[in-house]
Amino acid sequence: MNLPEYVNEPYADYTVADNNAAYRAALENVRGQLGRDYPLIIGDQHIMLTDAILSVNPCNPQQVIGRVSSATAAHAQQALEVAQTAFQSWKNTSLETRVAVLVKAAQIIRERKLEYNAWLTLEVGKNYAEAEGETAEAVDFLEYYARSALSLLKTVQTYQLPGEHDRAEYIPLGVGVSITPWNFPFAIFLGQACAPIVAGNTMIVKPAEDSAVIAYKAIELLLEAGLPHGVINYLPGLGEVVGDALVKHPMTRFISFTGSKSVGLHINAEAAKVGAGQKWIKRVTLELGGKDSMIIDETADLEAAASAAVAGAFGFAGQKCSALSRLIVVDSVYAQVLESVTQKVKALTVGDPADNKYVNAVINQESLEKSKHYLEIAPTEGRVTVGGSASSNPETEGYFVQPTVVADVKPHAKLAQDEIFAPILTVIPVKDFEEAVQVFNNTDYGLTGGIFSSDPQRLERAERELHVGNLYLNRKITGAMVGCHPFGGFNLSGTDSKAGGPDYLLHFVQMKSIARKI
Numbered sequence: 001m002n003l004p005e006y007v008n009e010p011y012a013d014y015t016v017a018d019n020n021a022a023y024r025a026a027l028e029n030v031r032g033q034l035g036r037d038y039p040l041i042i043g044d045q046h047i048m049l050t051d052a053i054l055s056v057n058p059c060n061p062q063q064v065i066g067r068v069s070s071a072t073a074a075h076a077q078q079a080l081e082v083a084q085t086a087f088q089s090w091k092n093t094s095l096e097t098r099v100a101v102l103v104k105a106a107q108i109i110r111e112r113k114l115e116y117n118a119w120l121t122l123e124v125g126k127n128y129a130e131a132e133g134e135t136a137e138a139v140d141f142l143e144y145y146a147r148s149a150l151s152l153l154k155t156v157q158t159y160q161l162p163g164e165h166d167r168a169e170y171i172p173l174g175v176g177v178s179i180t181p182w183n184f185p186f187a188i189f190l191g192q193a194c195a196p197i198v199a200g201n202t203m204i205v206k207p208a209e210d211s212a213v214i215a216y217k218a219i220e221l222l223l224e225a226g227l228p229h230g231v232i233n234y235l236p237g238l239g240e241v242v243g244d245a246l247v248k249h250p251m252t253r254f255i256s257f258t259g260s261k262s263v264g265l266h267i268n269a270e271a272a273k274v275g276a277g278q279k280w281i282k283r284v285t286l287e288l289g290g291k292d293s294m295i296i297d298e299t300a301d302l303e304a305a306a307s308a309a310v311a312g313a314f315g316f317a318g319q320k321c322s323a324l325s326r327l328i329v330v331d332s333v334y335a336q337v338l339e340s341v342t343q344k345v346k347a348l349t350v351g352d353p354a355d356n357k358y359v360n361a362v363i364n365q366e367s368l369e370k371s372k373h374y375l376e377i378a379p380t381e382g383r384v385t386v387g388g389s390a391s392s393n394p395e396t397e398g399y400f401v402q403p404t405v406v407a408d409v410k411p412h413a414k415l416a417q418d419e420i421f422a423p424i425l426t427v428i429p430v431k432d433f434e435e436a437v438q439v440f441n442n443t444d445y446g447l448t449g450g451i452f453s454s455d456p457q458r459l460e461r462a463e464r465e466l467h468v469g470n471l472y473l474n475r476k477i478t479g480a481m482v483g484c485h486p487f488g489g490f491n492l493s494g495t496d497s498k499a500g501g502p503d504y505l506l507h508f509v510q511m512k513s514i515a516r517k518i
C-alpha cells in the first residue's frame with residue numbers, strides 16, 4: 001500500500017467573498033439541524049436514553065445544539081464487553097484495511113468540511129479560521145497516523161543470534177478508553193481515538209459534555225468510512241459517572257486522556273489500582289493543562305512580538321492548552337510592548353463567531369465564574385490596561401469575558417501560576433534575559449512557550465533552558481501542525497506522549513519478541 005507523501009491540509013481563506021458566503025450557508029444548514037436527540041452507540045446498537053446532556057451554544061445559551069444520551073456505569077460494562085469481542089477480529093484485520101478506513105474518513109471530512117466547521121462554530125464558539133484550523137488538523141491526524149502505522153508497525157529490526165531465527169512484532173494492547181476535552185472536540189477526539197484503532201485496538205470514547213454533538217458527528221463519519229461496529233463505541237455522559245467507571249474497570253487495558261491537570265492526575269491514580277480479575281497494568285497517556293509563557297527581550301522585533309502575543313493569548317478566547325497566558329518582558333522595552341499589546345487587544349472584535357468575530361464566549365457558566373474570580377483579583381495582583389469585566393447576564397448574552405491584559409504582575413502571583421483558560425493575559429516585567437529564563441520555568445507546567453529575540457546566543461540558550469514540550473522561537477506559540485510539531489507537555493502538563501509525532505502509535509502497542517531455534 002503506497003500513500004502519497006504526507007502534507008498538512010491547506011486552509012481556505014474566509015476573507016474571500018465566495019468562501020465567506022459558503023460558510024454562512026453551511027451555518028444556516030446546520031441551524032436547521034439543531035435541537036435533536038442523540039443516542040449512545042455501542043456495537044451496532046443506538047441506545048436513546050431519557051437522561052440526557054444538554055449541549056448549548058456558549059455565545060447564545062438559549063440555542064440548544066442537541067440533547068445527548070448520558071451513559072451510566074452499566075453502559076460502560078456493556079461497551080467494554082462489545083469492544084472486547086470486536087477486538088478479537090479487529091486485531092486480525094490487515095494493517096492495510098485499518099489504514100484505509102482512516103484515509104477514507106479524512107476524505108469524508110474534506111468533502112464536508114464546511115458542515116463540520118459550522119458545528120464547531122455553533123457548539124463550542126470557533127470563528128471561521130479557528131474551525132478551519134481544527135477540521136484541517138483532524139484530516140492531518142488521520143492521514144499522518146495512517147502513514148505512521150505503515151512505516152512504524154510493520155517491521156521491527158532485530159539482530160540474529162547464531163543458531164536462531166529472531167524477530168519481534170508489534171501487537172495491539174486491547175480495549176482502550178479515550179476521554180477528551182471540549183476545546184478541540186473534533187481533531188483531538190478523532191486523533192486520540194483513531195491512533196489506537198489503526199494500531200489494532202478497539203475503543204470506547206467519552207467526549208466532553210459541552211461538545212458531545214460534534215463528537216457524534218465524528219463517530220458517524222468513521223462508521224461511514226467503514227469502521228466495523230464495536231471497534232469504536234460512543235459513550236457520552238458525565239465525567240464523574242461514566243468516565244470514572246471506564247477508568248476503574250478491570251477490562252480497560254489503556255486510557256488515553258486529554259484534559260485538565262486535576263482530572264488527569266485523578267485518572268492516573270485510579271488507573272494504577274488493579275481491580276478484581278484484572279490481568280494487566282493499565283497504560284495511561286495524559287495530556288494536560290498549561291501556563292504558557294513567551295519572553296520578549298530588548299533585541300526583539302517588538303511589533304511582530306506584540307502581534308504574536310495577542311494572537312497566542314486571545315485566539316479562541318484563550319481556550320487552547322497552548323494559549324499564551326504569561327508574557328515576560330524585559331524592563332527596557334516593557335512600556336513599549338505593553339502599550340502595543342494593549343492597543344492591539346482594544347482593536348479585537350468580541351462577539352458571535354457565527355458572524356466571524358475574533359473573541360468568542362468562554363465555553364460555559366463554570367468557566368465564566370472562574371474568569372470572574374480572576375478578574376476580581378486582577379487589580380490586587382496587577383494593573384488592568386484593557387478589559388476587566390464579563391457578561392452581566394450570561395444566560396441571554398452568552399458567556400463573554402472581555403479580552404483582558406493585566407500588567408505588572410509578580411512571577412508567583414495566582415494570575416501568573418494558575419491556568420485560567422480564558423481571554424486573560426498576564427504581563428510580567430523582568431530586569432533582563434537571565435531573570436526572564438528563571439520566570440519562564442517557574443510554573444508546575446511545561447506545555448508550550450516561546451521567545452522573541454534577535455540574539456543568536458540567547459536563542460541557543462532558550463533552546464536548551466526553556467523547559468517545555470513545544471518551544472517556539474520568533475513566532476506565536478499556538479497552532480502546532482501535525483507531523484511538523486509533535487505535541488505534548490513536560491512536568492505536570494502531561495506524559496509527553498507527543499500527538500502527531502513519529503512515536504505516538506507506540507503508546508498503543510506492545511512488542512512481542514519471538515526466537516526460534518534452527
Ligand code: NAP
Binds near residue numbers: 489
Ligand atoms: P476536563 O474538565 O479535565 O475534562 C476533560 C474530560 O474528562 C471530559 O470529557 C470530562 O467529562 C472528563 N472527566 C471529568 N471528570 C472525570 C473523571 N472523574 N473521570 C473521568 N473523566 C472525567 O477538561 P476540559 O475542561 O474539558 O478541557 C480543558 C483542559 O484540557 C485544559 O486544562 C487544557 O489545557 C487541557 N487540554 C490539554 C491539551 C493538551 O494537548 N495538553 C489539549 C487540549 C486541552 P465532562 O465533560 O463530563 O466533565
Ligand code: MG
Binds near residue numbers: 239
Ligand atoms: Mg464537566
